[in-house]
Amino acid sequence: MSKIHVNATVNGDAVEYLCEPDESLLDSLRDRLGLTGSKEGCGTGDCGACSVVLDGRLVCSCLVLGAEADGRAIETIEGLADGDELHPLQQKFLEHAALQCGICTPGFLVAAKALLDKNPDPDETEIRYWLAGNLCRCTGYDKIVRAVMDTAEEMRR
Amino acid sequence: MRYLAPASVGEAVSALAAEPGLSRILAGGTDLLVQMKTGLAEPDLIVDIKKISDLTEIRCDGSGFRIGAAVCGAQLAEHGELASAWPGVVESVNLIGSTQIQGRATPAGNLCNASPAADSVPALIAAAAVATVAGTGGTREVAVEDFVTSPGRSVLENGEIVVSLNLPARPENASDAYERFIPRTEMDIAVVGVGVSVETDSDGRITAARVGLGAVAPTPLLVEDAGRALVGTKLDDEALEKCAAAAMEACSPINDKRGTIDFRIKVAGALAKRVAARAYRRARGEQ
Ligand code: FES
Ligand code: FES
Numbered sequence: 001m002s003k004i005h006v007n008a009t010v011n012g013d014a015v016e017y018l019c020e021p022d023e024s025l026l027d028s029l030r031d032r033l034g035l036t037g038s039k040e041g042c043g044t045g046d047c048g049a050c051s052v053v054l055d056g057r058l059v060c061s062c063l064v065l066g067a068e069a070d071g072r073a074i075e076t077i078e079g080l081a082d083g084d085e086l087h088p089l090q091q092k093f094l095e096h097a098a099l100q101c102g103i104c105t106p107g108f109l110v111a112a113k114a115l116l117d118k119n120p121d122p123d124e125t126e127i128r129y130w131l132a133g134n135l136c137r138c139t140g141y142d143k144i145v146r147a148v149m150d151t152a153e154e155m156r157r
Numbered sequence: 158m159r160y161l162a163p164a165s166v167g168e169a170v171s172a173l174a175a176e177p178g179l180s181r182i183l184a185g186g187t188d189l190l191v192q193m194k195t196g197l198a199e200p201d202l203i204v205d206i207k208k209i210s211d212l213t214e215i216r217c218d219g220s221g222f223r224i225g226a227a228v229c230g231a232q233l234a235e236h237g238e239l240a241s242a243w244p245g246v247v248e249s250v251n252l253i254g255s256t257q258i259q260g261r262a263t264p265a266g267n268l269c270n271a272s273p274a275a276d277s278v279p280a281l282i283a284a285a286a287v288a289t290v291a292g293t294g295g296t297r298e299v300a301v302e303d304f305v306t307s308p309g310r311s312v313l314e315n316g317e318i319v320v321s322l323n324l325p326a327r328p329e330n331a332s333d334a335y336e337r338f339i340p341r342t343e344m345d346i347a348v349v350g351v352g353v354s355v356e357t358d359s360d361g362r363i364t365a366a367r368v369g370l371g372a373v374a375p376t377p378l379l380v381e382d383a384g385r386a387l388v389g390t391k392l393d394d395e396a397l398e399k400c401a402a403a404a405m406e407a408c409s410p411i412n413d414k415r416g417t418i419d420f421r422i423k424v425a426g427a428l429a430k431r432v433a434a435r436a437y438r439r440a441r442g443e444q
Contacts, residue, residue: 021158021159021160022158022160024190043194044191044194044195045187045190045254045257045258048257051257057231057260058257058260059257059261060257062190063185063190063191063257064186064190065160065183065186065203065205067160067205068162068183068186068207070162111256114256115256129256129343132255132256132343132344133344134255
């Protein structure tokens with residue numbers, strides 16, 4: 001297979017990489033660009049651990065081809081914190097103990113940020129439906145939902 | 158495997174027609190990439206249609222709506238005119254998968270995947286939607302109820318692609334609805350799905366009705382008798398019973414872990430009544 005040359009923007013920076021035509025964007029991010037924050041839980045769109053924002057839409061990067069990213073803008077978990085300063089969501093996840101093993105956490109954070117960007121004042125039901133595509137085997141979800149609600153409240157202040 | 162992202166329908170169709178091996182169209186990729194990952198599909202050529210700008214928009218004019226084949230589910234919900242003209246179609250599409258899936262999966266892909274349980278298809282059938290199909294010889298129109306021929310198979314010939322799904326304009330006093338039965342509240346495959354579209358006169362008498370059924374036969378169905386049972390009525394109990402009976406009569410489901418034959422037939426009748434009532438309330442402006 002001949003490799004495909006991709007130019008994209010990741011977290012605001014221009015990047016380029018060569019990928020196989022059948023390689024997922026998740027693999028391109030992790031293996032070509034060294035951005036290993038996005039996780040592979042399932043590889044089939046079920047768990048949301050690989051969530052990224054592609055041209056403004058929340059998607060599973062395991063269900064996108066690396067080749068499709070040419071000319072497009074991607075936001076990953078690596079773009080969430082501002083240098084050493086955590087994003088309020090990250091801070092609240094820590095305070096609420098909204099993670100245990102942590103493999104689901106990057107996906108939840110990226111998905112929760114996409115929600116708050118769209119709707120700064122979501123109610124609990126909206127949060128639970130929005131995050132229904134993100135699976136967590138450890139926390140039981142409640143602390144995650146509380147952390148997102150608390151963040152939203154703080155960010156609205 | 159080769160990956161192509163052509164800029165026009167003509168290029169896409171020529172590339173597909175020229176490919177001697179197995180080719181697949183990539184729209185949202187939520188079926189295709191899973192099939193590739195699990196070894197169910199090993200295409201030699203993938204044609205990504207999302208760079209064809211004409212296919213990425215919803216257009217609306219006097220004759221109705223044209224939903225490009227690369228339009229994702231989330232775009233339907235964001236389109237105010239479409240959501241108010243065809244709330245049943247939009248709710249059927251938005252039931253599919255998570256937020257992440259909605260950002261990718263397309264209604265056209267849901268149709269082309271040709272699953273008997275596809276959520277959007279019964280609603281599209283009820284809406285009298287028509288798919289525009291392009292091939293090397295030009296385009297043709299296929300009514301959605303004629304599109305799926307057996308589980309996983311459709312009328313698409315080699316080298317053909319769906320370019321849009323077209324919904325008619327809505328008269329006054331018309332609406333639609335879709336509901337499905339699943340054993341949980343979110344993100345599952347329909348055990349039974351029912352779409353109903355009705356038009357009424359200003360007095361609330363039904364002048365036209367269509368009923369689409371999913372997951373109860375090898376292909377999604379248009380049940381003409383179920384629609385006919387509603388026409389001329391103001392949706393009294395007798396009309397609803399007749400509609401349900403016709404829907405149940407049309408079922409030829411399978412037994413599987415998600416539902417037995419008897420259960421699916423019974424639920425098809427119950428849902429037909431419920432969804433018809435919901436479409437009617439919407440048409441009357443009550444909901
Ligand atoms: S790894 Fe992409 S959804 Fe699970
Ligand atoms: S913290 Fe372990 S899966 Fe969520």
